[in-house]
Amino acid sequence: MSSGNQISFEDDDGNLVRFDANANHNVIMKIRLIYDGLTQAEFFRSYVEAYINNDELILEFVQKLKEKKGKRSKKKLHKTKKLLKLGKKIEEQFGLSPEEVKDIFDLPVEEYPDL
Secondary structure, three states: OOOOOEEEEEOOOOOEEEEEOOHHHHHHHHHHHHHHOOOHHHHHHHHHHHHHOOOHHHHHHHHHHHHHHOOOOHHHHHHHHHHHHHHHHHHHHHOOOHHHHHHHHHHHHHHOOOO
């Protein structure tokens, strides 16, 4: 049930993205975005892109959110954090950039296009 207070923006494909929001949050968010010189679309697009690209700051925020909301057991959260650190360590050991990591997954596709 919609409260009538919604945050909405149009994505790059022209799709309207909308979700319910506290009226105060909606107003404060718009003021903050104006102050920072951003549109809602720019803000959300950038946030989603950072999340998809495993931006450390966003992942830290999501980790705290999951802990706060009780979305994962503390044991699973600890294991995930440990695996992320291990992955970063391996990336640093091999000196791989994010682009090179992406390219690794493209190699089988290039080699075996019929798959």
